Amino acid sequence: MRILVVNVNTTESITHTIAEQARSVAAPGTEIVGLTPRLGAESVEGNFESYLAAIGVMDCVMAYDQPFDAVIQAGYGEHGREGLQELLDVPVVDITDAAASLAMLLGHSYSVVTTLERTVPLIQDRLRLAGLYQRCASVRASGLAVLELEASPSRALEAIVAQAEAAVHEDKAEVICLGCGGMAGLDALIRERAGVPVVDGVTAAVTLAESLVRLGLSTSKVRTYAKPRAKQIKGWPFEHGRG
Amino acid sequence: MRILVVNVNTTESITHTIAEQARSVAAPGTEIVGLTPRLGAESVEGNFESYLAAIGVMDCVMAYDQPFDAVIQAGYGEHGREGLQELLDVPVVDITDAAASLAMLLGHSYSVVTTLERTVPLIQDRLRLAGLYQRCASVRASGLAVLELEASPSRALEAIVAQAEAAVHEDKAEVICLGCGGMAGLDALIRERAGVPVVDGVTAAVTLAESLVRLGLSTSKVRTYAKPRAKQIKGWPFEHGRG
Amino acid sequence: MRILVVNVNTTESITHTIAEQARSVAAPGTEIVGLTPRLGAESVEGNFESYLAAIGVMDCVMAYDQPFDAVIQAGYGEHGREGLQELLDVPVVDITDAAASLAMLLGHSYSVVTTLERTVPLIQDRLRLAGLYQRCASVRASGLAVLELEASPSRALEAIVAQAEAAVHEDKAEVICLGCGGMAGLDALIRERAGVPVVDGVTAAVTLAESLVRLGLSTSKVRTYAKPRAKQIKGWPFEHGRG
Amino acid sequence: MRILVVNVNTTESITHTIAEQARSVAAPGTEIVGLTPRLGAESVEGNFESYLAAIGVMDCVMAYDQPFDAVIQAGYGEHGREGLQELLDVPVVDITDAAASLAMLLGHSYSVVTTLERTVPLIQDRLRLAGLYQRCASVRASGLAVLELEASPSRALEAIVAQAEAAVHEDKAEVICLGCGGMAGLDALIRERAGVPVVDGVTAAVTLAESLVRLGLSTSKVRTYAKPRAKQIKGWPFEHGRG
Amino acid sequence: MRILVVNVNTTESITHTIAEQARSVAAPGTEIVGLTPRLGAESVEGNFESYLAAIGVMDCVMAYDQPFDAVIQAGYGEHGREGLQELLDVPVVDITDAAASLAMLLGHSYSVVTTLERTVPLIQDRLRLAGLYQRCASVRASGLAVLELEASPSRALEAIVAQAEAAVHEDKAEVICLGCGGMAGLDALIRERAGVPVVDGVTAAVTLAESLVRLGLSTSKVRTYAKPRAKQIKGWPFEHGRG
Amino acid sequence: MRILVVNVNTTESITHTIAEQARSVAAPGTEIVGLTPRLGAESVEGNFESYLAAIGVMDCVMAYDQPFDAVIQAGYGEHGREGLQELLDVPVVDITDAAASLAMLLGHSYSVVTTLERTVPLIQDRLRLAGLYQRCASVRASGLAVLELEASPSRALEAIVAQAEAAVHEDKAEVICLGCGGMAGLDALIRERAGVPVVDGVTAAVTLAESLVRLGLSTSKVRTYAKPRAKQIKGWPFEHGRG
Secondary structure, three states: EEEEOOOOOOOOHHHHHHHHHHHHHOOOOOOOEEEEOEEEOOOOOOHHHHHHHHHHHHHHHHOOOOOOOEEEEEEOOOOOOHHHHOOOOEEEEEEEHHHHHHHHHOOEEEEEEEOOOHHHHHHHHHHHHHHHOOEEEEEOOOOHHHHHHHHOOOHHHHHHHHHHHHHHHHOOOOEEEEOOOOHHHHHHHHHHHHOEEEHHHHHHHHHHHHHHOOOOOOOOOOOOOOOOOOOOEEOOOOOOOOO | OOEEEEEOOOOOOHHHHHHHHHHHHOOOOEEEEEEEOOOOOOOOOOOHHHHHHHHHHHHHHHHHOOOOEEEEEEEOOOHHHHHHHHHHOOOOOEEHHHHHHHHOOOOEEEEEEEEOOHHHHHHHHHHHHHOOOOOEEEEEEEEHHHHHHHHHHEEEEEEEEHHHHHHOOOOOOOOEEEOOOHHHHHHHHHHHOOOOOOOEEHHHHHHHHHHHHHHOOOOOOOOOOOOOOOOOEEEOOOOOOOO | OOEEEEEEOOOOHHHHHHHHHHHHHOOOOOOEEEEOOEEOOOOOOOOOHHHHHHHHHHHHHHHHHOOOEEEEEEEOOOOHHHHHHHHHOOOOEEHHHHHHHHOOOOOOOOOEOOOHHHHHHHHHHHHHOOOOOOOOEEEEEEOOOHHHHHHHHHHHHHHHHHHHHHHHHHHOOOEHHHHHHHHOHHHHHHHHHHHHOEEEEHHHHHHHHHHHHHHHOOOOOOOOOOOOOOOEEEOOOOEHHHH | EEEEEEOOOOHHHHHHHHHHHHHHHOOOEEEEEOOOOEEOOOOOHHHHHHHHHHHHHHHHHOOOOOOOOEEEEEOOOOOOHHHHHHHHHOOEEEEEHEEEEEEEOOOOOOOEEOOOHHHHHHHHHHHHHHHOOOOEEEEEEEOOOOOHHHHHHEEEHHHHHHHHHHHHOOOOOOOOEEOOHHHOOOOOHHHHOOOOOOOHHHHHHHHHHHHHHOOOOOOOOOOOOOOOOOEEEEEOOOOOOOO | OOEEEOOOOOOOHHHHHHHHHHHOOOOOOEEEEOOOOEEEEEEOOOHHHHHHHHHHHHHOOOOOOOOOOOEEEEEOOOOHHHHHHHOHHHHHEEEHHHHHHOOOOOOOOOOEEEEHHHHHHHHHHHHHHHOOOOEEEEEEEEOOOHHHHOOHHHHHHHHHHHHHHHHHOOOOEEEEEEEOHHHOOOOOHHHHHOOEEEEHHHHHHHHHHHHHHHHHOOOOOOOOOOOOOOOEEEEOOOOOOOO | OEEEOOOOOOOOOHHHHHHHHHHHOOOOEEEEEEEEEOOOOOOOOOHHHHHHHHHHHHHHHOOOOOOOOOEEEEOOOOOOOOHHHHHOOEEEHHHHHHHHHOOOOOOOEEEEOOOHHHHHHHHHHHHHHOOOOOEEEEEEEOOOOOOHHOOOOHHHHHHHHHHHHHHOOOOOOOOEEEOOOHHOOOOOHHHHHOOEEEHHHHHHHHOOOOHEEEOOOOOOOOOOOOOOOOOOEEEOOOOOOOO
């Protein structure tokens, strides 16, 4: 099967990292295709950028001209998943939901460690709407911006570990979710340091997407995620070559 | 003061209706400017279109080159308000929140009557995130699409009244919120028929926006709605003349 | 239009302060009438006194013999608003609800700073019932009694600012509500110090009451706030001259 | 021990019924004293009357000049209990809370059957604040006013049984609480008809009050229910002979 | 009346302590019978042991061959109460629920002080399901294992008092529930030290069980707690002499 | 990898059906081992039987003497999963949680269709504790006992389809979860009839268990699910040959 893993920002190197992370757990026979939006911010750390990401992700998925079996939206706490679910017949998995769903199978409560403080309410709100927030002990910010994760991996590791440890000891989290697509690959190190299971959203999403495909399950079309009605739309789809 | 009232769809006649409705309650000295997005759907009835609306609204507000004191987002249950709050220093009022806030001052519980069944979960989710859902007795769909409201006002009226009455008698609503910008102007008729206060989001939002401006209050910038960080963004702002 | 602003305690100087604060934001043409209950405590800081306030407020509003268009109950977290809503045909706005409603338009979460620790649960409970508690980050007490606010304004200011700052930094509040009618007038100073919008309930309530009147909206009478049934009542209304 | 059972309305015959009901389950050695407020309505069916009841009950308890060990407030869903808890050192039990507390020991969910539809939100709100609402399947109104219960017991019985049966079959209630002090004595008949345990608030409160006294437990005085602070109060206590 | 007080662990000395505690408050004419399971752990501090306790308690109650009027399950936060409610016609009271029910009559919020940190989530979950968690300020662990309570009473007292004080001052608890059957007897000492009412689950449960019996109330049999259906069961009841 | 799929009742033919269903979706290289408890009821439809199942499942997993990589508890809404999580180092997946987790990726809300009405509250409670209940539209009973599913598959199909359709049309469910291990294999038929995705817990659990194993994730051991402490336990483990 072919799974599209869509970055939410326009930084190709992050797309590459995410796709590699996805491939590291994909089942034999699963092809991972990494996509980068042609519209949007170089990193997503707030509502304005998150709404751009929603459109950027939908655009690049709709512009992809080969068949595929599932889509993973690889941004933590971003908007847009519901739009993709309307547009597509194949299953859509957001890494925010994927990480929380698996974390809840592993412990009584989980915490998310993310990048900047300003993104904490976005993640909380997305988990609330997803119905996955009740057992969330906390969402904590490492204080590092998305692009700093790439630039300073060791500093990032320390900052994330510090918050993970605080989540375990102060908030009573029993599992840590890595709250940023760009944290892919740090999970084993953090697990060792924090002493609890660490769930990376990208790899979690790959196994969930594969699960849905194998089970023949896809998005319900009876109500919320029914195909958009036929109507006149201005400025969409984006013409090729722009952005 | 000048208040921008931004439609969420691209249908100019609806922008006209909404702006007229806004003017009908604006205080002396308040200028209402109606804006129509140059990107988006002719009507918004689902997540894909709602995410387009989020971008379309931000685009047309940012492209507006005169000073203004507040913005009203005139779509019921749509995405985008948080992005505007980041981008602007002036207050932003969404008609979904405005209607619910005033309705809660008038009765123990309120219901929303909207257009199509598929939009009900969007409205519920927006009210949930806004923290205004606890006293919502129900969100009911009249079964009429947004554009049918304009085409068949008397049929629309009957369908909306039927749901308003069901909300009052079955769901124990004590106030009705009109759940669509395009319903502007029907409130007095429905109030007469349903026997309870009827809150129209557009007029509610005008008085709330004026209130905030008079009180010198605007969006908090300390965390969630801080200005977006300076960064490279592709495909934004939209160039003039496209869409 | 004429708006009655009713103090919840029997201290005339506080009524005067509240009325002046109300007048400072009232629209041209709005007359503010300050009323002081003839029954009740010199300050309200607990349930017993709050229940007396409920009766004292209803008594003085019913004894007012001129026409009026709206009533503001100017006590933070006190009982009684629902009774007024039954007795009157004009809208009733409690400053607790007013401040929270506007605060929620300005930030992702808000905190209340009030007087004594013992009043915190009353405020929390009133906000819970009003359906406005979900986005309340905290209710914090400055430790100063109501009458100390009048006697020592600079000490009061420091104590309130300290709690406002703690609310912003520890509880992640993005907006502060002043949780006492007697704090009227401190909002600009606190805003400057705490760096976030500060909502004063009295001024918020004035604009909300004006909004409802302008929109032709008043309390729903179909159920919870229907007129009291005709029946024999002992000891009510209070005879003139007592209290 | 001596327990004061305080009616919330001014109808002496209801006080008599309630006190007799209390005596029917009181332990040997427990003296039941029925009190009737000298201020308030002949029956309590709404917020205005409920606030009068709050004061009326506090007044008649404070005017009682003999020692007592506990107080029962015998109105379903009325205000005032928190005020009594501040004023007194002995335990205070409200029949609303008492019935719900015992009902929750008997089944997975319970319903309340009360008098008029307009009192339903009051009861729901009191149960919400008491923290006893989560397992409440419904609050249903028989449509009979309080005084009709006394005048037409057999008609009352039928109306209450009909709602109790609807609660069991439609709302999945497993226990019924009688939601009115005036329903005292109907419990055995309704239990037989509805096939589920029926909890009467007055008798439940007697055993709970006795339990607290026997265990040497009374209201916590550290915060919410601390003694009112010494201050000047106008019009209180009510002079003897008025009302 | 005869009340069975069933220990959840297999340590006879704890059964003895619990039964003595129960007798200290039982009404004249109430006989307390202490039962010790023949299956299970010497102390219960986790899910595995708690599930064993569920079976052990049901086994020893079903094996008891004399008539009885009520059963008290004397483990804090353990499984099993629902099974007993199905098997028996007489009322069943769990000490977790009993303590919380009475605590909520005494203060605006309560905390539980229990033994080991690992049992905290079990207690929280049991209170959540019981519908008694909303007003729980915290569940705190003293860090002492169940059997250490017996071995080192003075050390236990200090550790419990420290947590009780933290609950009052940091979590704003107004009442403390002793979260372990083995803490029976420490309540008076802790009350004196922490300055708030202290509710012991065993004595609370005795008065609640007596209350239900006196009121003629027992478990509803219409749905959740209906008698188990007749069916083939392997390995149950346990034969005499094993374990 | 080897996954143990443990039936919660003692009926071998149901174990066989469940194991076959599990094998139908297992990845190449995954060995499914079906286990039947030697203690417990022939079908589980209530709390007493569910607590027996908790012990029966733990017993047969602990008695299994070969290595394994994950355990699936194949009973819908039963007790015991937390105990297994303490005892084992490998991941444990309950089919109740598995079905809900995947259903939430497919639609805005889901419903469960189960067997007898009396099991509905058990399922609701397990979903509540699992933090997966918020988006549950309803739990509906087909009215057929577990063993009737095996005896009358066509009658079962009709009864389940009827409830699934009611869930979609009345409760607005967008996905259906089959609420009984014994319903394994009916999913395709019901999906065709009800028009929405149908999630079978057993197959969902297989893919989730495989996911966790592939990701190297297992139960957190820092708190709730830490290994039971070493202590004396009576009657456990069950001796071989009994039951």
